[in-house]
Amino acid sequence: xxxxxxxxxxxxxxxxxxxxxxxxxxxxxxxxxxxxxxxxxxxxxxxxxxxxxxxxxxxxxxxxxxxxxxxxxxxxxxxxxxxxxxxxxxxxxxxxxxxxxxxxxxxxxxxxxxxxxxxxxxxxxxxxxxxxxxxxxxxxxxxxxxxxxxxxxxxxxxxxx
Numbered sequence: 535x536x537x538x539x540x541x542x543x544x545x546x547x548x549x550x551x552x553x554x555x556x557x558x559x560x561x562x563x564x565x566x567x568x569x570x571x572x573x574x575x576x577x578x579x580x581x582x583x584x585x586x587x588x589x590x591x592x593x594x595x596x597x598x599x600x601x602x603x604x605x606x607x608x609x610x611x612x613x614x615x616x617x618x619x620x621x622x623x624x625x626x627x628x629x630x631x632x633x634x635x636x637x638x639x640x641x642x643x644x645x646x647x648x649x650x651x652x653x654x655x656x657x658x659x660x661x662x663x664x665x666x667x668x669x670x671x672x673x674x675x676x677x678x679x680x681x682x683x684x685x686x687x688x689x690x691x692x693x694x695x
Contacts, residue, residue: 539689540573542614543648544632545624548578548607551660551674552624553588555648557596557603558675559682566686571693576605577614579631583607589664595671599679615641622648622685625659651684652677 543555556576563572587593588603596603615621615636621643623629632645649655660677663670 536693538571538573539620539693540618541575541620541622541689542610542618542643543574543576543622543624544579544610544628545576545660546578546580546628546662547583547664548576548609549583549586549589550592550664550671551662551678552576552578553603553605553607554592554596554601554675555622555624555660555678555682556605557601558678559686561601562682562686566690568690572689575618577608577610579610579628581609584609591668591671592663592674595668595675599675610635612639612641615639615643618643620689621645624648625662648681648685649677651688652681653684654680 541559543552545552553576556574560574563569584607586607593603610632612635621632623632629647636645647658648660649658660674661670663674
């Protein structure tokens with residue numbers, strides 16, 4: 535039996551987008567009955583919200599769609615770049631911060647943006663809904679949901695190959 539594929543979703547503060555991506559991906563993995571094949575986590579490039587729960591607006595949006603957010607915010611570490619096979623950034627700024635950490639500390643993770651798997655991508659970034667209204671959280675959930683679905687399809691195909 536092969537080890538689980540380890541995936542880390544990363545945004546700025548680890549309270550809106552990355553915990554949502556973690557929860558949505560976990561939900562999809564559970565629905566398909568492949569929980570033993572994945573280890574899923576999230577982190578932020580900043581420590582602004584260390585220890586804080588997910589943003590209530592993100593949690594409520596997910597809850598309405600049958601997804602439960604859990605966990606506490608934590609900052610991305612150099613060790614994460616060795617522990618996880620995939621580090622998935624929500625936007626270009628997150629990607630730059632991850633690449634800066636990688637340049638300083640190394641690591642073996644494959645670093646991507648989540649929207650690389652979005653079949654309806656109209657931009658490279660998952661927008662940050664933190665300062666927007668409720669519709670921003672719905673829009674972000676839609677982006678994350680379809681991107682995570684496509685990412686899971688790809689990873690399952692890689693595991694079968």
